[in-house]
Amino acid sequence: MAQDNIISINNLSKNFGGVNAVFDVSFDVPIGAIKAVIGPNGAGKSTLFNLITGIEPPTSGEIRFKNQKVNSLKPHQRAAIGLSRTFQTPQIFGNLTVLENVLIGRHLHGRSGLVGGLLSTSRSRRENREMREYSLQLLERIGLVDKADELAENLAFGQLKLLEIGRALASEPKLLLLDEFAAGLNQNEADEIVALVQDVRDEGVTLLIVEHHMRLVMNMSDEIVVMNFGEKIADGTPDQIQQDKGVIECYLGSEDCDA
Amino acid sequence: MLNSKTNRVASGYWLGIFLVLIAVFPLFSPNPYIMTIMAFAGIHILICTGLNLLIGYAGQLSIGHAAFWGLGAYISGVLTAKFGWPPVPAMAASIFGTCLVGLVVGFPTLKLKGHYLAMATLGVGIIIQIFFVQLDDLTGGPQGLVNIPSFSVGPWTINTPLGNHYLIWTFTALGLFGALNLSNSRMGRALKAIKTSEVAAETMGVKTFQYKLAIFVLSTAFAAVAGTLYAHYLNFTAPETFGFHNSVLLLTMVVVGGVGDSWGPVVGALILTFLPEYLRAYEGLEVVLYGVVLVAVMMFMPKGLAPLLKAIPSQLLNLVASGEKTYGAR
Numbered sequence: 001m002a003q004d005n006i007i008s009i010n011n012l013s014k015n016f017g018g019v020n021a022v023f024d025v026s027f028d029v030p031i032g033a034i035k036a037v038i039g040p041n042g043a044g045k046s047t048l049f050n051l052i053t054g055i056e057p058p059t060s061g062e063i064r065f066k067n068q069k070v071n072s073l074k075p076h077q078r079a080a081i082g083l084s085r086t087f088q089t090p091q092i093f094g095n096l097t098v099l100e101n102v103l104i105g106r107h108l109h110g111r112s113g114l115v116g117g118l119l120s121t122s123r124s125r126r127e128n129r130e131m132r133e134y135s136l137q138l139l140e141r142i143g144l145v146d147k148a149d150e151l152a153e154n155l156a157f158g159q160l161k162l163l164e165i166g167r168a169l170a171s172e173p174k175l176l177l178l179d180e181f182a183a184g185l186n187q188n189e190a191d192e193i194v195a196l197v198q199d200v201r202d203e204g205v206t207l208l209i210v211e212h213h214m215r216l217v218m219n220m221s222d223e224i225v226v227m228n229f230g231e232k233i234a235d236g237t238p239d240q241i242q243q244d245k246g247v248i249e250c251y252l253g254s255e256d257c258d259a
Numbered sequence: 260m261l262n263s264k265t266n267r268v269a270s271g272y273w274l275g276i277f278l279v280l281i282a283v284f285p286l287f288s289p290n291p292y293i294m295t296i297m298a299f300a301g302i303h304i305l306i307c308t309g310l311n312l313l314i315g316y317a318g319q320l321s322i323g324h325a326a327f328w329g330l331g332a333y334i335s336g337v338l339t340a341k342f343g344w345p346p347v348p349a350m351a352a353s354i355f356g357t358c359l360v361g362l363v364v365g366f367p368t369l370k371l372k373g374h375y376l377a378m379a380t381l382g383v384g385i386i387i388q389i390f391f392v393q394l395d396d397l398t399g400g401p402q403g404l405v406n407i408p409s410f411s412v413g414p415w416t417i418n419t420p421l422g423n424h425y426l427i428w429t430f431t432a433l434g435l436f437g438a439l440n441l442s443n444s445r446m447g448r449a450l451k452a453i454k455t456s457e458v459a460a461e462t463m464g465v466k467t468f469q470y471k472l473a474i475f476v477l478s479t480a481f482a483a484v485a486g487t488l489y490a491h492y493l494n495f496t497a498p499e500t501f502g503f504h505n506s507v508l509l510l511t512m513v514v515v516g517g518v519g520d521s522w523g524p525v526v527g528a529l530i531l532t533f534l535p536e537y538l539r540a541y542e543g544l545e546v547v548l549y550g551v552v553l554v555a556v557m558m559f560m561p562k563g564l565a566p567l568l569k570a571i572p573s574q575l576l577n578l579v580a581s582g583e584k585t586y587g588a589r
Contacts, residue, residue, distance in 0.1 A: 075461040085462055091459035096451055107445065107463050108463070117440060117444030128445065167463065168463075
């Protein structure tokens with residue numbers, strides 16, 4: 001059973017000076033699924049993402065990615081085995097061009113190092129060319145190719161969100177974590193990203209998403225985990241979640257989530 | 260919009276102009292005094308180019324880089340003057356030794372988040388300088404190390420102003436060439452990413468710690484080469500050259516020139532090497548004028564002078580290019 005899940009979270013906890021940001025959370029993400037993590041602000045969703053990608057070490061518990069315990073791996077090592085993410089506030093390299101941002105996403109697919117770079121060896125130049133071609137195709141796909149040589153800091157917010165997903169895709173991840181990809185976007189921009197995300201899933205990438213936009217989440221997710229005050233309170237299909245009494249009481253009941 | 264290919268062509272253009280200027284400089288300046296300052300400028304540019312890779316690319320700070328420059332000078336100086344080594348292997352030893360110290364300083368400090376490298380280099384810089392003074396059997400103590408032979412390769416000794424000019428500026432040009440190449444490379448991009456967001460770079464698979472350490476050690480290697488050239492050029496080195504004051508001066512050169520711009524160290528080091536010499540005419544006021552220049556640059560050109568200088572003649576460059584065509588057709 002375990003090999004059908006790309007990632008398994010087992011009894012994961014994170015304690016920040018006495019506050020349980022994440023407490024005893026367990027869930028699996030099946031290969032090829034779109035799984036959403038929802039919950040009110042402060043429920044521990046972003047902390048959960050930081051634990052999974054290795055930015056924060058967990059206090060206890062286990063993260064298994066592709067059946068391998070990854071607790072002790074650094075973020076770059078987790079990236080190397082197929083884990084990539086975006087951030088709630090886009091972490092774009094603003095001083096670099098749009099193309100260069102995607103090229104950094106492509107970093108893991110190159111090999112040339114310091115000496116190759118200093119001497120600009122033919123191997124490192126060829127590799128650079130290949131990375132550029134791939135990255136330009138990716139920019140074409142996300143509709144930013146005409147901005148390729150612009151500084152990323154000059155992009156509009158929606159374009160930054162797109163670029164960040166593009167950058168993550170450039171690494172060809174197996175599991176992509178998207179932290180509030182639709183937050184702050186208008187309907188058109190959100191639709192564009194949803195279409196992209198579904199495309200990506202169809203190509204075999206598994207997605208774990210945090211999103212507040214309930215209709216989006218219910219429509220696109222295969223499974224949903226609901227968190228509140230750091231704990232998991234429900235885990236199931238969108239239908240199950242919408243029927244779940246605990247969830248309705250604790251989270252959905254008091255809010256108009258169809259916005 | 261400039262894409263990176265035209266960027267590379269442009270930087271190749273600049274490098275070409277730069278090399279020509281350096282090559283013909285001695286023809287227009289038979290004055291040995293100017294040649295001496297020019298040699299110091301070349302040495303400063305080399306150190307600052309390494310320092311700029313560290314600050315401008317990886318976003319890390321070294322406040323003790325003059326000490327690494329000094330290590331380069333002293334290792335090579337002591338090995339040649341006291342142990343009779345030829346300069347070339349002495350240079351290799353000085354690069355190796357300086358990098359080793361860089362590694363020892365960088366390894367524990369770069370693992371930490373924050374500007375611990377700055378703190379560590381500040382302290383290590385002071386300690387290294389104390390060694391220069393105290394190990395007087397080897398280093399000559401506070402009076403300095405004398406009788407360092409001129410640079411030589413096999414039977415050829417380089418001891419004329421002209422020879423030293425080309426020797427020093429060859430290394431300077433090589434360093435600059437490397438820095439320009441790195442800017443457009445996989446590693447260079449990764450370093451720039453680290454500067455903006457270490458977390459994001461790390462999640463893209465960039466080995467942030469290893470890369471920061473590598474670039475720091477590389478920057479000490481640049482300083483070591485500069486130190487070797489310095490020692491064999493002057494045939495003498497003294498401890499006070501490699502103290503805190505000059506570490507700050509080197510940083511100032513990088514900042515005035517333009518942090519993160521490969522041409523920044525060239526502009527900054529040239530100006531701040533020549534400026535004090537010209538300000539000497541205004542005795543007593545020189546420090547004030549120097550300060551005013553620095554403050555003015557920081558206030559009105561916070562990105563440094565190099566980007567500004569490159570922007571102004573981009574139109575002129577086109578004119579020159581078309582002019583060259585007509586000239587060539589004749």
